[in-house]
Amino acid sequence: MSDDKLLIVKDLTTTFATAGGDLPAVAGVSFDLARNETLGIVGESGSGKTVLSRTIMGLQPRVNTTVSGSSIIDGFEVVGASENEKRTIWGTEVAMVFQDPMTSLNPVMRIGKQIDEALRVRLGMNRKDAKARAIELLELVGIPSPVQRYNAYPGQLSGGMRQRVVIAIALACSPKLLMADEPTTGLDVTIQAQILNLLDELKGRLKMSVILVTHDLGVVATRTSRIAVMYAGRIVETGTTRDVFYHHRMPYTRALLESSPKVANKSHTRLVTIPGRPPNLLSLSDGCSFAPRCKYATDQCHLVRPELRPSIEPGHTFACWNPLPINAEATLP
């Protein structure tokens, strides 16, 4: 079983102790990821997608944080492992590309040295080999004249180039799982396309699995094989990308899809909106978290939380008491 599954997440829960009480940022998330698969995790801000991705690799804050459940990366149980134990998998098994390339690089350290660091510490390379490999990596991620750029500071590079450097660092120790948390947010559309193409290409070339965390449905639409939609710390629908886009059952998924403007719309198209705003995680009801904003909500929705249950397609699950009808394809944008 661990042969085809690279990552198995079971009932993962991350709770922050705050002044206002315990905040369940991620609550009982379960899914698994096959080798060479790309999973998209989609949700609005505060839905827990970033906390989830960090908890999966054990990067959650050390204080005031409780994690339960399990996250097994290639046979290694991350939950409960010590920092030293986790260091053995960071970089080599799992690596992360963070959102903001401006702040995830050290501004006063040459980019070459920042790539070297991973190679020397993790793989024990000597200075010379590390430099040669770093230059190779810069070339791999499409940085022009890598030999010269090896000595550049992050401030001398554009946002897109910096993100390429961050990707090079993540790839330095050939991880099996690459987590990309909003890797293109803040980049221009043409640069965004370049970075996503690069990730796609590298995934195939290096035989990695990728988890793409984003708020942008456009980013996941054509780049992932499966999608998990998150709302208020839980996965509310998951399935193949096509199933989630065309056969979704959860009203929140529908609402999210409908409220994003499309290039194909005529100008002055009225957008479908979701009333209200995401719930306060400190005062969640026992029912479905989306119920207060859902037009199909019944008493049951407010009282009892729906668990994920299967739809007709294999691997497609959703959490809703009053799901959309199965044949929903015709009505989608």
Added chain:
Amino acid sequence: MSAIRTPLLRVNDLEVTFYVHGHAVSAVSGVSFEIMEGETLGLVGESGCGKSTTGKALMRIVEPSKGTVELEGVDITKESGKALRSARTRMQMIFQDPISSLNPRRRVKDIVAEPLDCWKSVTGVERDTLISDLLSKVGIDPSVYGNRYARQFSGGQCQRISIARSLAMRPKLLICDEMVSALDVSVQAQILNLLEDLKAEYGLTLLFIAHDLAVVKNVSDRVAVMYLGKICEIGPADTLYESPAHPYTEFLLGAALEADPDSPMHSQTLEGEPPSPMNPPSGCRFRTRCPNATQKCADEEPLPQEVAPNHLVSCHYPLTIHHKSATPITLEG
């Protein structure tokens, strides 16, 4: 819609030059356009193309170094003192970051009332009714939230308050600079719909500056595309998106990600990054990245030429225009 329209804003050969370490950087170099009364002009482009600077120069938040900005026939670049201040009441700006554009330590009703207080144009009673009215219009209950501080509101609500403040002086022209880019899709849709409602109710004219092509398409009658300080193409939203005439516009549209797994993947992505505005290329500014560029593009700067009614493009080799929907736009419903 009236058949005969007069331009509310006429911008002619606008230039803005910044000085960086003594080097002149031409952020906006010779931009001309008109906005008709009641129209929404979308201004798109990648970061650094000068779209925000253009918006600010219209308000004279940054000083144009050349060119004229005529608001209702009066050139405001020549105005100063009281005349300029009063011109600014007729054009208002909404900024990108809703939270930092409001003072967190002031009460909402005072923030919205500030323009009125500055001009002392209304009595106390009128002021209160006006504020209540404006806040209700943007969906903020004045009796509940009027006395709260700006810091107590979410991003979407802050943007609503910014809109209320900008409408306090009953402006003719609203300049929206990336006003929804910091918001989640569901909130973004609410704000865009609100903007359309208020536009109709107050008879507003909009300059909508954004990098998101789908958002711009949804709100705009006409769209202008900027590249490196110049407008490379301007035309009616529907036709420009359907059949772009400038190669850059085509690349930009190709790079935009649609939230649809079946959307065609554009194999061609624009390589490289925009050149530095400190040292722009000769002739056509896009020529360094344009696949169709010839010697002529380096030697001669292309002037705007009309390729279809109201559709201007600055390119020596414009793409062929093909109108699928050449029929006049009819209002539905």
